[in-house]
Amino acid sequence: MKRRRFLQRISSILAVLGITEAEWLTFGNRYYQALAQSSPRKLALLIGINQYPENPDLSGCLTDVELQRELLIHRFGFQGSDILILTEEEASREFIQAAFLDHLGKQAKPSDVIVFHFSGYGSRVKLETSPERMQNALVPAANGSKDPQDEKIVNYILEETLLLLLRSLPTDRVTAVLDTSYYAPSTVLGLKIRALQESVEAKLAAEELDLLKQLKTQKLPSTPVVLAATSNPKQSAREGLFSGFSAGLFTYALTQYLWEFTPATTIQVALSHVENSLSKLASKQQPTLLSNQKNQYITSLLPAEFSADVQNLSPKREEALNTLPSLVAKETGGLGFPDDVKNQLLPHSSIGAEGAVSAIEEDGKTVHLWLGGLPPQVLLYYGVNSRFTLATTEQLVLRSRTGLTAKAQISKINITTPLQVGQLVQEAVRVLPRNINLTIALDTGLERIERVDATSAFAAFSRVSTVVVGEKPADYLFAKLQQTPSRYGLFSLGGELIPNTTGEVGEAVKLTVQRLAPKLSTLLAAKLWRLTENQGSSRLALKATLEIISDTSPSVVMQRETVRTFKTETSIKKSVQTRLIAPLPTPIVPIGSRMQYRVENQSDRRVYLILLGLNNNHTAIAFYSWETLQEPNTADTKPLLKEAVIAPGETLTLPQTNAASAWVISGPAFFYEQQLIFSTAPFSETLAALNTAKYSTAEQGPIGPLLNSLDVAQALLQDLHNASALKTEMNGTATDSYILDVNNWASFSFNFQVM
Structure with missing residues (x-):
């Protein structure tokens, strides 16, 4: 759907939002009123917000939306007209919630496929009805609907509200992806995190509380699959700087996996692969299948005979399993998961791919490619003359690349089948440069003289280069230890201290860097084999x-x-x-x-x-x-x-x-x-x-x-x-x-x- 068309209709919807919220709650009554369609429709609502006027801007949320859009169209057969995208100031609470009614709720029928995506800040807020605990909330774009008489009011969307809205849709084939987090530490080292500091004084808008109250009174039919970027309340969803663009680590890893791997398997198998990618992107965040029901994360994925045992665990054992769900693998002896715990999304094509043809130039031989299926750690070094194969067996030779887009030419002069937009391309030949360096980012917490000394010291190594953190892609971060500012060390981009890389208390920057020589060689070697x-x-x-x-x-x-x-x-x-x-x-x-x-x-x-x-x-x-x-x-x-x-x-x-x-x-x-x-x-x-x-x-x-x-x-x-x-x-x-x-x-x- 075109944004302009949607925005023209949105004002009338908002004018009667109270009425439409009531209509919202009747979606479940239509669940049994229609038979499954032979060709179910596929609808998507994608939200991305980089600009927050009262908070530091994010960098990768609009790219996340683009990653999802290209994936849905080329790998899952969505029509572009059925994908509604709200970004920046368009993504206010009112617009997002109205889009559920107008784009998803009013159009969806049983058996239709629905995807919701949110990339932006998250935070926590207290409800007056339950002041004893903080609630997770999504932070929409700023808008003018705050009460000017009360600056403490925030226009957040509660995570609980979102989950209920997803359940209100008249189909069970609903998938949501939340690339955000809710806990913001006082100090952040390395990659940007998508979480704002909570405010104990903040109050939710009355409209949000009313909607939540109404939703709680209804019997909602749907059981959506909700994939969250983190599994622990204190984990941070991070975004990284790649080859000319920024993106949410979770979104990039997830969409890349879905491009390459087919057919779809269990949700948990997918998350295992995604987390493996996240670890290589220097993030320890653990994506999860979100649920607000006790033990559902475990019991929904285990054989029935073991699920009963989990329900009767002692509190200590239950806590251990929730904290370390991987222990379940040992308990089950590798039994795995039942077949019905599948992805809601099934690929449009039975083959995986590294990308697709996005445009064709007039000569019919030069094409534009979208390369969202390449492994993230490989993309930066993916070189000219790399080759891709089409389903028709012709090969495309890469001629140039900017970020996730590239130009390629068909390798044969005479081709029997004309190229078409949307054709999937698979990797055939990977070309990598021989002169790959290890890149160290210098933390902004270093004083100017410290950065100068560090730059000089790292320059003494033949295959090591330095950049200012956040300006260019990097592999590791050189920074002060937060607990002991008079010591320096080498960190992952996710802020994890690399073992055996710290200098002594009060030691000069150059001496600490010189100590790193063996470790830098090892880390560069690991970069190469990855x-x-x-x-x-x-x-x-x-x-x-x-x-x-x-x-x-x-x-x-x-x-x-x-x-x-x-x-x-x-x-x-x-x-x-x-x-x-x-x-x-x-x-x-x-x-x-x-x-x-x-x-x-x-x-x-x-x-x-x-x-x-x-x-x-x-x-x-x-x-x-x-x-x-x-x-x-x-x-x-x-x-x-x-x-x-x-x-x-x-x-x-x-x-x-x-x-x-x-x-x-x-x-x-x-x-x-x-x-x-x-x-x-x-x-x-x-x-x-x-x-x-x-x-x-x-x-x-x-x-x-x-x-x-x-x-x-x-x-x-x-x-x-x-x-x-x-x-x-x-x-x-x-x-x-x-x-x-x-x-x-x-x-x-x-x-x-x-x-």
């Missing part, structure tokens, strides 16, 4: 399962598999059933657990594999496949490494399940990140780099320290480049870039928490 992730686009049929070994049978922690290698509808359905054993978000592994990967090669080619990662103190680790030596080891004997290889149709456990090669999780409690990388060609240069390090006999464990992580990461990219069959066709590109062919490599990311 750029290989391509679970969504790889054409190698592979599956990897992370397991905890027990005396009875292994317990599944998480599972990853390529999704574009299934050719038939039957195999797609089988793929969905397999993935249902995937874990809850942020799998938790107890200290002392024995772990293993179970890797299945379902392709018709032999594949080689490498495992790299960061352990719980951000030290680099790798998997070592040690060669059995003919003579006993001595202190002077250099260990030998061999390729880890899996034949077609074979399964390999990594490491082998015996006591001598056990992989045991050690403390302290923190987060692990591991990248499992496969190639159809041997990792010759990677093994050569691993062999140059001087390992002692005592370090010959299956997964151990990686001493020369940056050398190994660069060798890894070179090996993947060497495996590409296209490098001979792209000699000009090959000199300063890595060329990676999706037919020859796959890379899975595994993140879990140790407790």
Whole structure:
């Protein structure tokens, strides 16, 4: 729907808002009055607010709306005319609530699909009826409807009101996405957060309270799926700065997942993938399925026989499960979730994609692309001459890119099928520059002389650059410790202190930076191997399962598999059933657990594999496949490494399940990140780099320290480049870039928490 048309109609709606609110409450009476349509309509209401005159502006909310719109049109078959977008001053409380009536409530019928999205500030406010607790609320755009006699009145929309409004719609196929949070800490380090400080004196507008009261008296039929950016009241929804644009981390990760992965699986499987992406974007926020019913987060997703047990938990056990829902995976033995807990949205196409054709130039060979399906950490470095495949098998060659949009040309001179707007494009070749640096943002809390000293000190490292926080994309943040301002340290962009990166009390900036040399090398190495992730686009049929070994049978922690290698509808359905054993978000592994990967090669080619990662103190680790030596080891004997290889149709456990090669999780409690990388060609240069390090006999464990992580990461990219069959066709590109062919490599990311 055009904004102008909507706004022309909105004034008359607002004039009788009290009446229309009453009409609102009769939506449920129409629920049983219509049969399901053969072609259900798809309606969306998308809200994005960057500008708040009385508060600091946000940066990514309008991009969120754009991300959602492009996703809904190209991946879920929405018509642009059925998507109503309210941004900035249009997104007042009155306009948002009226849009529910006019755009959603009056048009929707049973079986229709409805999507609601909100990106903007959240806050908390007290109700006079329940002054003992704070209520979550969305902060609409400023408007002139405040009572001039009472400056304490705020025109917020209570989260409870929104949930009831969603339930009032006459269809069960309602999905809402809330990229906001409600708790604002007194100090914020790193990325912007979408939360305003609560005010104990603030009062809600009378109209909002009246609407809430009316909604509470009605029997509302719908059960919407509401996805929230955070699961803990004190977590913050953050927005990040990417390649020329800002966006909400949750919205970007969610929409990117829905572009790439198909078919849709359970909500919780989707959230597991999204949270994995959020962790790579330096945010510890945990998205969740929002519910105001006790234990629904757990019981709605568990088998019935276990749900009954949850309802009777002791208060202490109940609190533990609500705080750490991943423990449920251990309790259920990896049973997973029932089939009916699905996404409300089903993809319009049965294939995933990295983007779509958004426009075609007059020559018919140059196209504009929307690339919302590329992994966020990859987008910034996605280079010219990367290639995409159309469903008609033609390839598009990337010629330029700005943010999420790009220009490409068809690779063939004569094409049999004309290009069309809306065609999905899949990644075929990824081109990455060889000169990738680690970028450190300098916090604005540093004094001018401190920033000058830090800039000078970081400049001494050959592959490290600095920027002012918030001006350009960065990887980490250099700042003062909030508890001890006379100390400096390195932080994630989400404000988490990187272990072992703090200087001494009163130490000069330059000395602290100099201490970081080994850590900076490790962090750059991790950045490089993250750029290989391509679970969504790889054409190698592979599956990897992370397991905890027990005396009875292994317990599944998480599972990853390529999704574009299934050719038939039957195999797609089988793929969905397999993935249902995937874990809850942020799998938790107890200290002392024995772990293993179970890797299945379902392709018709032999594949080689490498495992790299960061352990719980951000030290680099790798998997070592040690060669059995003919003579006993001595202190002077250099260990030998061999390729880890899996034949077609074979399964390999990594490491082998015996006591001598056990992989045991050690403390302290923190987060692990591991990248499992496969190639159809041997990792010759990677093994050569691993062999140059001087390992002692005592370090010959299956997964151990990686001493020369940056050398190994660069060798890894070179090996993947060497495996590409296209490098001979792209000699000009090959000199300063890595060329990676999706037919020859796959890379899975595994993140879990140790407790």
